[in-house]
Amino acid sequence: MNHCLAFKKLLPYLEKERRLKHTNAILYYDIATLCPEKALGDEANLLDYYSTQMAEICQNEEYARLVKEGLNDLSASPMEKRLFRMLFNEVELLGKMPLEDYMKYQSAISASNEMWRKYRPADDFGSWLPYWQKLIDLSRHVADLERKPGMKTRYDACLDSYEPGETEEYLDAIFLPLKKRLIELLAIAKKKQKAYALPPIKRYPVSKQKELSYRMLSIIGYDLKGGCLMESAHPFSNDDFRHDARLTTKFLVEDWRSNVFTCLHEGGHCLEFQNKPREMYDNYVESAATAAICETHSRFYENIVGRSEEFAPFLKKVAAETLDPEIAGIDDLAFYRLINKIEPWLIRCEADELSYCLHIVIRYEIERDLINGKIEGKDVPAIWKRKYREYLGVEVPNDKDGCMQDTHWSEALWGYFPSYALGNIYGAMIAERMEKDIGFRECLRKGEFATILKWFADNDFRYDWMEPGDWIRKVTGSPLTSEPYIRYLTAKFGE
Ligand SMILES: [Zn+2]
Numbered sequence: 001m002n003h004c005l006a007f008k009k010l011l012p013y014l015e016k017e018r019r020l021k022h023t024n025a026i027l028y029y030d031i032a033t034l035c036p037e038k039a040l041g042d043e044a045n046l047l048d049y050y051s052t053q054m055a056e057i058c059q060n061e062e063y064a065r066l067v068k069e070g071l072n073d074l075s076a077s078p079m080e081k082r083l084f085r086m087l088f089n090e091v092e093l094l095g096k097m098p099l100e101d102y103m104k105y106q107s108a109i110s111a112s113n114e115m116w117r118k119y120r121p122a123d124d125f126g127s128w129l130p131y132w133q134k135l136i137d138l139s140r141h142v143a144d145l146e147r148k149p150g151m152k153t154r155y156d157a158c159l160d161s162y163e164p165g166e167t168e169e170y171l172d173a174i175f176l177p178l179k180k181r182l183i184e185l186l187a188i189a190k191k192k193q194k195a196y197a198l199p200p201i202k203r204y205p206v207s208k209q210k211e212l213s214y215r216m217l218s219i220i221g222y223d224l225k226g227g228c229l230m231e232s233a234h235p236f237s238n239d240d241f242r243h244d245a246r247l248t249t250k251f252l253v254e255d256w257r258s259n260v261f262t263c264l265h266e267g268g269h270c271l272e273f274q275n276k277p278r279e280m281y282d283n284y285v286e287s288a289a290t291a292a293i294c295e296t297h298s299r300f301y302e303n304i305v306g307r308s309e310e311f312a313p314f315l316k317k318v319a320a321e322t323l324d325p326e327i328a329g330i331d332d333l334a335f336y337r338l339i340n341k342i343e344p345w346l347i348r349c350e351a352d353e354l355s356y357c358l359h360i361v362i363r364y365e366i367e368r369d370l371i372n373g374k375i376e377g378k379d380v381p382a383i384w385k386r387k388y389r390e391y392l393g394v395e396v397p398n399d400k401d402g403c404m405q406d407t408h409w410s411e412a413l414w415g416y417f418p419s420y421a422l423g424n425i426y427g428a429m430i431a432e433r434m435e436k437d438i439g440f441r442e443c444l445r446k447g448e449f450a451t452i453l454k455w456f457a458d459n460d461f462r463y464d465w466m467e468p469g470d471w472i473r474k475v476t477g478s479p480l481t482s483e484p485y486i487r488y489l490t491a492k493f494g495e
Contacts, residue, residue, distance in 0.1 A: 003283075006070035007080050010087075013063050014284045020054050021287075025238045029246055033230040059099070064091040079283040082465055086288055089161065096145045105142055108135045109412050116410035123400040125381055132410065133377040136370060139412050143371055155371045158415030163290050163422065164467045168368060170480075171418055174425065178482045179361045182489070183391055186354055189342045189493040198338050199330050204323045206231075206251045212322040213249055213263045219314065220301055221453040222267045223274050229263070237266040237273075239294070242281055245270035256323060257339060258350070260315065261302050268301030269294060272464065275457040285465035291416060293464050293471060295423025296430065297456070303353050303424070304431050304488070305452070310444035312336040342493070344392040346401045354493055355392055360421040362387045363406075367414050426472055428485035430460065433476040 003011075027047050035043050057063055070076060070084035094102060112128075112135040119128040139158075146157040152169060159166040213229060223245075232248035239245070247266035252258045272294065273286075280286045305311055316335045320328035330338070342352045348359035366383055369375045375383065384403040385396045396402040403409075408416055434440040434455055443451045463474045472480055 006073040032232040125399040245273040264306040265302040268298040289464035291419035292422035296426040300427040363417040
């Protein structure tokens with residue numbers, strides 16, 4: 001393969017980084033699943049050891065110089081250019097910030113996260129606040145350093161680090177009409193739901209549910225020879241490794257649906273890793289896809305496929321075969337309603353399809369104002385409660401399941417939350433495109449899941465290394481718009 005000179009010079013660093021990253025991913029998976037309790041401390045040490053080596057690469061002067069050289073290399077291919085831009089973002093901050101300040105920021109993150117772990121179970125926001133406010137102040141400083149010319153707000157710098165090119169102005173224009181429509185649809189759906197009774201959810205042991213997980217993964221085209229499935233407290237998938245796309249799930253004996261949709265979500269992520277072209281790996285851009293692009297595929301398989309009327313009969317059949325023959329007797333429409341129950345409540349992770357984006361919009365509005373300095377950490381619990389009441393009709397009884405529920409803010413992941421909503425929005429745009437290209441709904445109805453996966457491989461996954469604005473234009477032919485998503489939700493949940 002023909003690479004530009006800067007790429008060739010960087011190659012030893014890239015190889016080392018990839019090996020370290022792969023080792024860490026295996027350790028991370030092990031810690032979350034198999035690792036014996038007594039060995040947890042040792043493995044956490046190993047993880048630290050390799051993470052430090054990765055950070056050392058970013059701090060290496062020659063590496064930083066080569067990355068900058070790459071940025072200016074006119075013979076670089078588009079993939080190489082994207083790689084250099086990504087690497088530059090990593091080394092740039094260190095160039096602008098004295099190492100001492102950078103370490104201070106890192107330790108503020110560790111302290112805030114550690115204290116969040118300590119005070120969240122005790123529902124003690126007040127004791128966490130000093131650590132968090134310190135992190136907020138430092139994060140504002142870091143965002144000021146990262147802010148590029150032309151960025152209108154400080155929060156734009158945060159957004160740009162996850163979704164290059166994304167701005168607050170643009171997101172406001174996307175989220176505002178979406179929020180308005182979601183609130184209306186929620187009221188309609190709740191009213192409609194009152195008119196019918198749902199079949200009861202019975203309890204099923206983990207052993208039966210596990211069988212159902214494997215069947216679901218095989219239906220969507222997940223290659224078990226290049227992955228593995230285990231159980232963990234917080235489900236996730238190990239990304240970026242072509243021959244090693246592992247996932248985890250969580251089993252609730254009292255609600256089998258949770259495992260099914262977790263498998264479809266994490267399985268959706270893994271389909272992307274397993275079906276990227278070799279070229280992306282050869283150019284070291286296999287992990288260039290932004291969080292929103294990754295969430296597009298997971299949420300596509302979880303919701304647009306998994307919770308569709310066309311998929312419901314497949315799921316029902318497999319659930320009857322693995323969990324309970326009685327499930328076969330449930331009427332198709334009742335079963336479809338069962339997997340689409342609308343129930344706005346406190347927790348984002350287990351929100352229904354309709355409420356989900358409202359959880360995100362609330363977080364977006366709060367973190368935007370927080371980073372821009374319009375509000376302070378102490379104001380957040382009250383604002384959180386007010387917005388949950390206004391948007392979702394949910395009373396928040398405490399902070400533990402309120403503004404302290406997610407780990408993101410304790411770790412300074414400002415600008416990450418919008419990715420989840422963007423994933424839904426991109427997914428609906430893609431579904432409309434796929435409908436035109438291959439008759440997506442008909443494929444679903446006939447169970448032609450391989451055709452759907454092939455469409456993704458040919459038209460989407462191979463462009464995932466691009467910046468999101470370019471990627472979505474390439475995949476669907478149009479720029480980001482929430483209209484298809486609003487159309488999709490209206491068709492599904494409207495009058
Ligand atoms: Zn995900």
